[in-house]
Amino acid sequence: MKNNLFAKRMENIRASEIRELLKITEMPEVISFAGGLPAPELFPLVEIAKISSEVILEDGRKALQYSTTEGYLPLREKIAERLHRVFKTTVSTDQILITCGSQQALDFIGKVFLNEGDVVFCESPSYLGALNAFRAYEPRFIEVPTDDDGMIPEELEKLMLTCSRRKLIYVVPDFQNPTGRTWSVERRKKLLEIAQKYGVVIIEDNPYGELRFEGEIPASLMSLDNTGTVIGLGTFSKIFCPGMRLGWIAADTDFIEKFVLVKQGADLHTSTTSQMQVNRFLEKNDIDMHIAHIKDVYRERRDTVIEAMEREFPRSVRFTRPNGGLFTWAELPEGLNARKLLEISLERKVAFVPGASFYACRPKDNTMRINYSNMPEDRIREGIKRLGEAIYELSSISSIAV
Amino acid sequence: MKNNLFAKRMENIRASEIRELLKITEMPEVISFAGGLPAPELFPLVEIAKISSEVILEDGRKALQYSTTEGYLPLREKIAERLHRVFKTTVSTDQILITCGSQQALDFIGKVFLNEGDVVFCESPSYLGALNAFRAYEPRFIEVPTDDDGMIPEELEKLMLTCSRRKLIYVVPDFQNPTGRTWSVERRKKLLEIAQKYGVVIIEDNPYGELRFEGEIPASLMSLDNTGTVIGLGTFSKIFCPGMRLGWIAADTDFIEKFVLVKQGADLHTSTTSQMQVNRFLEKNDIDMHIAHIKDVYRERRDTVIEAMEREFPRSVRFTRPNGGLFTWAELPEGLNARKLLEISLERKVAFVPGASFYACRPKDNTMRINYSNMPEDRIREGIKRLGEAIYELSSISSIAV
CATH class of the missing domain: 3.40.640.10 (Type I PLP-dependent aspartate aminotransferase-like (Major domain))
Structure with missing residues (x-):
């Protein structure tokens, strides 16, 4: 009934996949690589x-x-x-x-x-x-x-x-x-x-x-x-x-x-x-000193997530090695669907954002975004370990070798 | 050159008359009835x-x-x-x-x-x-x-x-x-x-x-x-x-x-x-008590502005007597233009907002908005006195009796 009241532009506006996901990941037991949140323990x-x-x-x-x-x-x-x-x-x-x-x-x-x-x-x-x-x-x-x-x-x-x-x-x-x-x-x-x-x-x-x-x-x-x-x-x-x-x-x-x-x-x-x-x-205050501190912490977390992915993920999973910022991006072998991977990894209490919604036109379903700024290193290691297991499980279910 | 870059909707978006006016009225010597500002001395x-x-x-x-x-x-x-x-x-x-x-x-x-x-x-x-x-x-x-x-x-x-x-x-x-x-x-x-x-x-x-x-x-x-x-x-x-x-x-x-x-x-x-x-x-804190205090102050200011307008304005100027809020609205006799009045009153260091831009379609040029929340009573009295003088001056310049 109300739908004919809304402007045409509203047909294009959809809920962000991340936003919906963030609701799930608010549960403290979930290890979340999903958000793009800065580390709150660094707020002065x-x-x-x-x-x-x-x-x-x-x-x-x-x-x-x-x-x-x-x-x-x-x-x-x-x-x-x-x-x-x-x-x-x-x-x-x-x-x-x-x-x-x-x-x-x-x-x-x-x-x-x-x-x-x-x-x-x-x-x-x-x-x-x-x-x-x-x-x-x-x-x-x-x-x-x-x-x-x-x-x-x-x-x-x-x-x-x-x-x-x-x-x-x-x-x-x-x-x-x-x-x-x-x-x-x-x-x-x-x-x-x-x-x-x-x-x-x-x-x-x-x-x-x-x-x-x-x-x-x-x-x-x-x-x-x-x-x-x-x-x-x-x-x-x-x-x-x-x-x-x-x-x-x-x-x-x-x-x-x-x-x-x-x-x-x-x-x-x-x-x-x-x-x-x-x-x-x-x-x-000296904001440059504050930023230097943030960078020190995030650099270690970046190192940790990259090391863990190298160790835990199948070789066929490719990922970026950023020199800064908050994210790395992983590509699963063709045919593996990151949304399905998310379902499996959520059972293991690990979250990330499937990459498809970052494409304006032609989504690639085998991609995923991984945030490393919001968690201490032990949680990153544990999370990536579980995510690696989830990838192997998805591979076996999908009958696609990794 | 750049104009053809902008979206069509930008042709409809204009600078608010109030906003431009507020820049002038920031000068401390101006008695301003122009803004819709709450009294900052009441902020707790x-x-x-x-x-x-x-x-x-x-x-x-x-x-x-x-x-x-x-x-x-x-x-x-x-x-x-x-x-x-x-x-x-x-x-x-x-x-x-x-x-x-x-x-x-x-x-x-x-x-x-x-x-x-x-x-x-x-x-x-x-x-x-x-x-x-x-x-x-x-x-x-x-x-x-x-x-x-x-x-x-x-x-x-x-x-x-x-x-x-x-x-x-x-x-x-x-x-x-x-x-x-x-x-x-x-x-x-x-x-x-x-x-x-x-x-x-x-x-x-x-x-x-x-x-x-x-x-x-x-x-x-x-x-x-x-x-x-x-x-x-x-x-x-x-x-x-x-x-x-x-x-x-x-x-x-x-x-x-x-x-x-x-x-x-x-x-x-x-x-x-x-x-x-x-x-x-x-x-x-008790916000109701805070609101009661705001109301006491604004009530007196409302009384002051109404009394002053009754005293200083020609009888032919009509205005509202609000039971609350921040504004009264005055209507000059037909033919007197409130934008011209503003020019005259700014020479006397008094500001208000001409009413024309509050009309979506058919502006009435003889109207004006007067705010009374933002000033102590002596300034209100002095401001309305000068505004009254400005109205008489406009009447004489425009050869329209008030």
């Missing part, structure tokens, strides 16, 4: 408690009041400075808009740019949360063949020529969710060339770039761009904490102007309180 | 500082982590209980979704319900922020003739028959923004009958209902409805503080399900930290 509670209370006592009439849509100026300044220092960009403060996490930025991108049927090019696989946000605006996705160095430029250019309504290219070049892959600088340059040639906007989503365990941070797309082609998304969720929902959009002011209009209608502004608290945290 | 800073720090120290790993899209369960329970106690509704906890202020709820309503060209019926005038949020979804607005008791039912029914794509009726029945008017119960019942007869959903936006200075809270539309026709919006912005951005949608679970899907794509969830802090505030 004492410092955050201190600054939270100080901001209210010293400046509460401002911190609890309505504020400007663009965001709290001192925080925007700090973000611009930090982007310059860490990612070599040259964005100014007025090119920063504060959002409720970078998920909100993804929604705004859909709202500002996408008419029904406009084309969004994305990696194969791509970030599920972005695909879901864009789907509300009824675009057409084109999945671009992608290898360990990023999108394959020749393939992208071939696909560009197949359609006229090209609008956006969405990429996560650093420690991609879900694969953990990082693009080569060569590929970044090629992407920019192609985007500029065809007048397409690039969305560079970079929540994990600072969580690099080895080597130098490569040139960001934004730092390579001097034409305003790239819109950068960032967040405090992975380097500080996700609960406060603080992210940002960095872009040409022509774009920021539109995002501000959209943000005004969407929620007026992001929490003044959270913005002033994070700003004060950055003033009173 | 000591208590909020205390609970902010306690939540982080005692439960920070949860408070700073990702959480469920629906919102923090204990807070949803408290909202459901409160709605029952104050507004006599029977909504259960699973009928509550936490949003980033009720502005976000307005955006979600557009997203869930509106196809391009769908009809939204609204009061004349109506809340600007709602009109702007809905505009992103390209509806057609129909302005329904409205008097001091609410929409005129016969007029609404006549207008219902003029169109086939009727979808929503948006109303603020208690101390409406911008007019301060409250609907009679009789009119509420009639509205429900008509909505049910034509299968149209009612949005009852109620940010001010608890700020009643005289008399009893009348039956809310939601409490009168037993068919799931009404979607209720609420917020902590006016009874607690707006800076944290906490509001809610109360609706039939069929609707909530859709809103949750949309919220997931829009920002995953509202700040866990803010939700747990407000929840703790409600546990440890």
Whole structure:
């Protein structure tokens, strides 16, 4: 009865597979590689408690009041400075808009740019949360063949020529969710060339770039761009904490102007309180030292999960060895279905996310995303052991050798 | 160049007149009746500082982590209980979704319900922020003739028959923004009958209902409805503080399900930290006592602004005498333009919002919204005095007697 009341776009919006899964994995006995959650034991509670209370006592009439849509100026300044220092960009403060996490930025991108049927090019696989946000605006996705160095430029250019309504290219070049892959600088340059040639906007989503365990941070797309082609998304969720929902959009002011209009209608502004608290945290504490600590912990967990997979998984299972971020990505031999594997592994109280829903167009059912940031090492070892057993069991049930 | 990149919907999204105005009125020497800001001197800073720090120290790993899209369960329970106690509704906890202020709820309503060209019926005038949020979804607005008791039912029914794509009726029945008017119960019942007869959903936006200075809270539309026709919006912005951005949608679970899907794509969830802090505030403090205190202060300010307008304004200026909320609404004699009045009054360092932009279709240029919650009484008196002088000046310039 009610169904004819809803807008047509609602037919495209589906529940995220991860979200539904997270409900199961909230049971404490489940070893979960499913979420993308930071390690809560690393949140600097004492410092955050201190600054939270100080901001209210010293400046509460401002911190609890309505504020400007663009965001709290001192925080925007700090973000611009930090982007310059860490990612070599040259964005100014007025090119920063504060959002409720970078998920909100993804929604705004859909709202500002996408008419029904406009084309969004994305990696194969791509970030599920972005695909879901864009789907509300009824675009057409084109999945671009992608290898360990990023999108394959020749393939992208071939696909560009197949359609006229090209609008956006969405990429996560650093420690991609879900694969953990990082693009080569060569590929970044090629992407920019192609985007500029065809007048397409690039969305560079970079929540994990600072969580690099080895080597130098490569040139960001934004730092390579001097034409305003790239819109950068960032967040405090992975380097500080996700609960406060603080992210940002960095872009040409022509774009920021539109995002501000959209943000005004969407929620007026992001929490003044959270913005002033994070700003004060950055003033009173050394966030670089905090990030270094997070990286030390995650590096060990990455080592642990890779070692365990090498030991416990059949040789025929391939997986990525990321130099940073939160995820590794595994591919089972053809014919083995990761959703079925999940059923078996849940019986063993182990969860992960089947990879199919990370593909915009052509799901590969034999893929899976494994998160390693949210658990101590002994749980990781035990979880991967059970997951290995589940793979052998699936192989035997499916009569497909591994 | 960039303009052809933007989605068509962006042509409908304009900067809010209030927002632009608020930039001017941030200068401390300006006496501003323009914003809709609560009085920041009433924020309970000591208590909020205390609970902010306690939540982080005692439960920070949860408070700073990702959480469920629906919102923090204990807070949803408290909202459901409160709605029952104050507004006599029977909504259960699973009928509550936490949003980033009720502005976000307005955006979600557009997203869930509106196809391009769908009809939204609204009061004349109506809340600007709602009109702007809905505009992103390209509806057609129909302005329904409205008097001091609410929409005129016969007029609404006549207008219902003029169109086939009727979808929503948006109303603020208690101390409406911008007019301060409250609907009679009789009119509420009639509205429900008509909505049910034509299968149209009612949005009852109620940010001010608890700020009643005289008399009893009348039956809310939601409490009168037993068919799931009404979607209720609420917020902590006016009874607690707006800076944290906490509001809610109360609706039939069929609707909530859709809103949750949309919220997931829009920002995953509202700040866990803010939700747990407000929840703790409600546990440890008496919010009713706090609201009683706010009401005492605003009642005096309402008395002051009305007395001052009676004294300082020409008799031909009509204005509302609200029994609660934050606003009064004035109508200048025909032919006097409130935008021109604003120019004159800004020279005298007094601001208000011209009323034209609160009309979805047919702006009345001689109207203005006056906020009285944000200033002490001596400033209100001085501001209205200057505004009165400005009206006389405008009358003389325009050669229209007042």
